[in-house]
Amino acid sequence: MVKRIQSIRGMKDYLPKEMVFLQYLENLLKQVLVSYGYSEIRLPIVEQTLLFKRAIGEITDVVEKEMYSFEDLNGDHLTLRPEGTAGCVRAGIEHSLFHQKLEQRWWYIGPMFRHERPQKGRYRQFYQLGAEVFGQHGPDIDAELIMLTARWWKVLGISEYVTLELNSIGSVDTRNRYCKALVTFLVQHERYLNNIYRRSIYTNPMRILDTKNIQIQELLNDAPVIAEYLDDNAHKHFSSICKLLDLTGINYKINTRLVRGLDYYNYTVFEWTTKHLGSQGTICAGGRYDLLVEQLGGKATPAIGAAIGLDRLVLLVQRLKPSLSLITLPIDIYIVAVGDATQSRAMLLAEKIHDAIPSLRIVTNYGGGNFKKQFSRANKYSASLTLIIGENEIVTQQVTIKDLSTGKQKTLAQNEIIAYLYSFFFKKKD
Incomplete structure (x- = not known):
């Protein structure tokens, strides 16, 4: 008997019945994006490896351990995209879209690829729906993007099951000053860290703040807090966002350890989390990345974005609203x-x-x-x-x-x- 070929570990099939439910969710999310003035952009699945090294940061878990990279027949070094923001920035620069005075509001949807340890809600091929805004500096656009994400949960009927976590990581100068203080603290407690975290002290110390290790979390209770290092502009920016969210009645929790896993973020970072998916509790995340366009060779352009993990969202809605997952597409x-x-x-x-x-x-x-x-x-x-x-x-x-x-x-x-x-x-x- 011929041996059956199975799907690659961590890469999930969505069968026709599942697709009806997935497309139902996607359409609701897209309607919200369109109502806020966003337009769709479609990007290649494969990009030059250098794009992600320069955008995400070479000393990050994504670039060091998780990317699907290869050399093609022409000898070019290519990578299956691990996230969508870098491709949006590359496209905007390549097609001179950031030279226009009008702000750019884009959304995208599609598969991303990371060689992680597969588990429920975390796949090696996973699907994201993302939104990006280019050309606005102020805290008002940050607040509006968060309001847009809050409206997603409202139309899905799951607002009460998700929590907004919010932080500011300030400017590059802020992070440099903070990292020096954080490294000093971590070196003093290095004996409590394993080899991976010890290496991070000297390569990417802020990533340690995102640890899931309970003992290290307790250790970090005494660590310096980045809020104490923010300059006046960052304080004012963050305070304005909080006031706007307060006005609209969106509840949030300030999480001073929230830093996000990619190097391009500055100022605002946020995550929507839930307690109903176990360890894979983040369903949507984003932040501001004002330096990335210039860093990749374009004109200095402020920007902010967010992305939903659709696979996790499907699991969450199925758990909270099981009747929705029974949606069918009958024949007329x-x-x-x-x-x-x-x-x-x-x-x-x-x-x-x-x-x-x-x-x-x-x-x-x-x-x-x-x-x-x-x-x-x-x-x-x-x-x-x-x-x-x-x-x-x-x-x-x-x-x-x-x-x-x-x-x-x-x-x-x-x-x-x-x-x-x-x-x-x-x-x-x-």
Whole structure:
């Protein structure tokens, strides 16, 4: 027997029934983005490896350990994208979009790739929906983006199950001064750290703040706090965001250890977390990255963005709103054809309806079968109507229509079918 080939570990199939639910969620999220003036951008899955090294930071877990990188036939060093922001910045620079005076509001959706240890809610191929804004300095755009993310939870009905964590990591100068104080503290307690964290002291000390290790978290209770090192501009910026969120009634928790895992962030950083997904509790995160466009060769452009982990969001909504995961996409019409020469007539009728009312979902019976078998198939598709073409209907140029919810049926001339279907599916909803 030939050995079966299975999917790669950490890369999940979304089957047709799951896709109905996933697309339902995605459409709700997209509607919110459009209502805030965002436009879609589509980006390559593969980028030059250098893009992510320069954007994310070479001494980060993502670049050092998690990227899927390879050399192609031309000898170019390429990487499957581990996140979406760097690609957005690259595209904006390449197409001279940041030279325009009008701010840029973009959203994107698609797969990302990181070679992490797979577990529920954390996959090696995972899906993100992201939003990016370029060209605005002020705290008002930071607050609006957070308000947009809060509206996502509102339309999904899960606001009470998520918590907003907020922090400011200030400017580069702020972080440099803070890192010196943090390194001094960590060196004094180095004996309590394992080899990985000891290395981080000298490469990326702020990453230690994000540890999940309980003992190290307790140790950090006595560590310096970045808020004490913020300059006046950073304090004012952060205070303004908090006041705007207070005005709109969005609750938040200031988390002074929240730093995010990528080097390009400055000033505002935030995460939406939940206690209903175990250890993988972050469902949305983002922050400001004012220096990244210039760092990648473009004109200095302020920016802020956020991204949802769609895989985790699916798990969360399924857990909190199980009835939503039962959403189906039923067939509107199932065409039954029994007898000689009826199959081609059924196919032509289906095409006629597709031409006249493209939004209807129609399945034509194939593979034969008597009336009982074909009606059984129609029921499995949860069809609303069956259109029946038998040998008698061909002779009389008619079609028999059966409403599967009531069992009632009627026979109409073929030239009356379109008007009837339009009335059945649309006028009764008005």
